Amino acid sequence: MALKQTLSFKLQQKLSPQQIQLMKLLQLPTVALEQRIKEEMESNPALDEGKENEDDDSENDLSDEYDDDNRSEAEKEFNFDDYIDDSDTPSYKLTANNHSKDDEEKHIPLSVGATFQEMLESQIVLFNLDDDDHEIALHIIGSLDDAGYLRREISAIVDDLAFTQNIITDEKHIEKIVQLIQHLDPAGVGARTLQECLLIQLKRKKNHSLITKNAQEIIEHFFEEFSKKHYAKII
Template identity: 30%
Template sequence: MNLDFNLNLTQQQKLVMTQQMQLSVKLLQMSNYELLDYVNKEVQENPVVDIEPSDIVQEKNDEIDYNKLSQYLESDNYNSREISRDNEEVSPLNFISERKSLKDFLKDQIIDLLENDYIKSICYYIIECINSSGYLTENIEELSETLKVDKKYVYESLEIVQSLEPIGVGARNLKECLKIQAEKKGILDKNLQDIIDKYLEDIAENRYNKIAKDLNITIQEAQAYGDRVKNFEPKPSRGFYTGDETEYIIPDAYIKQIDDQLYIIMNDNFIPKLSINNLYKNILNDSQDEDAKKYVKEKINGATFLIKSIDMRRNTIYKVIEQIVDIQRDYFLDKGSYLIPMTLKDISERINMHESTVSRAIKEKYINTDRGIIKIRDLFTTSVSNNKEEDLSTVKIKNYIKDIVDKEDKSKPISDQDICNILKNEGMGISRRTVAKYRDELGIKSSSKRKRF
């Protein structure tokens, strides 16, 4: 065994991510909402940073006709107006009240009931135990024990809560929720009750022949029952404010069409414009306190890099969007129904950046277009070659599949293999397995589950 120790010199290439590089990457992949939150925190923590009012920065693809652009932006209310306090206009938004929650809506109905305060107080407690989907999360025994009341009063109060709008609220599970709705609509017969209790999975799988055989009814009758169940609301709280809020989407850019031109307007005017406070610059130049100068220098360096990183982020996102708009020009001009194939590599080669940078630049980013708000990543599609010497995007193929299914005879749904054959005749050579994959991604059920009797 050789236990000798030797010293050897080796040369390696190694990339070390500095804190500044990490910050730059971090800012690039932030959404606008996250960036705004981050900047506000930095302003609070770094005393050398000043906030200035920011101007709306407008970008272009080609030469801008500023008169047309100005008129267009004014029509879209992009320009803000300064209003004096003496002549302040009253916005109708000032009169919009806070959204009423589901629980508040239910409590308001309890107030109007001709019930004694004892029962009402139990009802209020039950309402507080209803979750964001509209279901009661605690059982009768738990409620009785917690409130120290007889179970019969809890049952009585629960029955009152379940009689409120929206129909189905206060149910303890999905089956009870569906039966409450059926009963309120006056259609809860024995067959429907049995179907809700025993055959929900069979309805989902379109196994109406099994239901018909078990209940001694026709397949058409079984399917009619299934249609009724599918029309019920499984989430009674839908449409009410429940506190489960989705994040606000702040588009990173607007794509506006004027005549036959597309313009990119970066939506970063809400991000505060940052600058270095002159007071701290003077400290750096005039102060004799070395510790103070060192502290200020660190803060100024941090603030300077933050300002540069935000500007770099903006420029990178703009370059990416600019190339996307160029590639998908017909799509944005509504001259083509579908996106053409486009990958991260296509964009990275055009702007001479790494694919990972492009990926970070589009992460959780959105653009506002005439087609609505679009997630930038959704504009990237792979391609499938056909025998017509052109590449088709997966989006286009999915739309073909959707059109085929929409036009099929519902009593004889088209199988995946038949769809595959139709697409091959159109020059789209994809396998049956790929058809099934795209169909699943479109939320379309298999032919056996689409069959109407």
């Protein structure tokens, strides 16, 4: 049965529940966050807004009165779960449409602690590569720098594979695998230059508006002028 090319990254709670709840809360827009705090304060007398005191003595007295027991009780009464829905958790999904309704669906969970390299490696399994091409793809992913760029020359990768993996190939074939990796998420990974990275992202955009087409034309043919802000030469 064919493999449905769908990759779902699911966050596993390796962080504490309090840390995950706080992360969700920080993702709220400022207005929504203020509104939720205000609603909680209106319904919970144990909480109070921090107000500036006119003198230091008054501030110290208030802080002394608010002891550890009161603080613990307030934290217990303030329940993040009442305000945060599980649907707020961001999820990432990579989907290819070249499958039929009868295809088997396969989900690959990705824990919070997964590295950038592991995230890319988990995606290439969906391309159904043969053993050699799979090893080539893994080698290329391992050659990416921390920013996701491929700085190593293609000719050097050919030599590396011959000596370390006993895989004999050529630059043209390596280039095809590189282009395959450039279809992975996040958009722009596997690029050799900033120019190529921007082009990959622009070509990935679903909205092929005139603005997107013009941006692609500028990056592809006038990148040097654009990077130096010589806009008059572009126009």
